[in-house]
Amino acid sequence: MVDEQDLQAGRPRGADAAPQAHEQRTIAELNSRRKAFRVVATTGFLLAPAMFFLPLALPVLGGDDHPGAIVTMTAAWAVxxxxxxxxxxxxxxxxxxxxxxxxxxxxxxxIAMIPGAMTALVAYGLLVGAS
Structure with missing residues (x-):
C-alpha cells in the first residue's frame, strides 16, 4: 500500500522508512553531542570567573599571601x-x-595565559599590598 504521507514527503512508492529512521538517529546523536558541548561551555563560563575572583578572597580573609592563588587565577584564562x-x-x-x-x-x-598571569599578578599584588 502506498501511504499518502510517503507521496507528500517526496519518497517513491513503497519507500522504506528505515533510511529516514537512521537519518533521524544521526541527527539525534549530533544534537546530543552539541548538548554536551553546551554543558561544558556553560560550566567553563561559570568556573572561569570563580577561579579568577575566589582566590582574591584569600588575602582578605586569611591575611597572608598564597602563591597557588596566582596559578589558579592564571589557569582561569585558559578555562x-x-x-x-x-x-x-x-x-x-x-x-x-x-x-x-x-x-x-x-x-x-x-597564549591567553600570558596576559592572564600578568593580570593575576597585578590584581593579587595590589590586594596583598593593600591588606
Missing amino acids: LVSATSFAVMAGTKPGGHPWVHQIWAVPAAI
Missing part, C-alpha cells in the same frame, strides 16, 4: 578560552566538523 571553543563547537551546523575548533583553541589558551 575561559576552552569554554569559548566549546561554545563555538556547539554552534557548528549539522554535518560540520566541530573538532576543527580545537586547532585554534589549544594555542589560544596557552
Whole structure:
C-alpha cells in the first residue's frame, strides 16, 4: 500500500522508512553531542570567573599571601578560552566538523595565559599590598 504521507514527503512508492529512521538517529546523536558541548561551555563560563575572583578572597580573609592563588587565577584564562571553543563547537551546523575548533583553541589558551598571569599578578599584588 502506498501511504499518502510517503507521496507528500517526496519518497517513491513503497519507500522504506528505515533510511529516514537512521537519518533521524544521526541527527539525534549530533544534537546530543552539541548538548554536551553546551554543558561544558556553560560550566567553563561559570568556573572561569570563580577561579579568577575566589582566590582574591584569600588575602582578605586569611591575611597572608598564597602563591597557588596566582596559578589558579592564571589557569582561569585558559578555562575561559576552552569554554569559548566549546561554545563555538556547539554552534557548528549539522554535518560540520566541530573538532576543527580545537586547532585554534589549544594555542589560544596557552597564549591567553600570558596576559592572564600578568593580570593575576597585578590584581593579587595590589590586594596583598593593600591588606
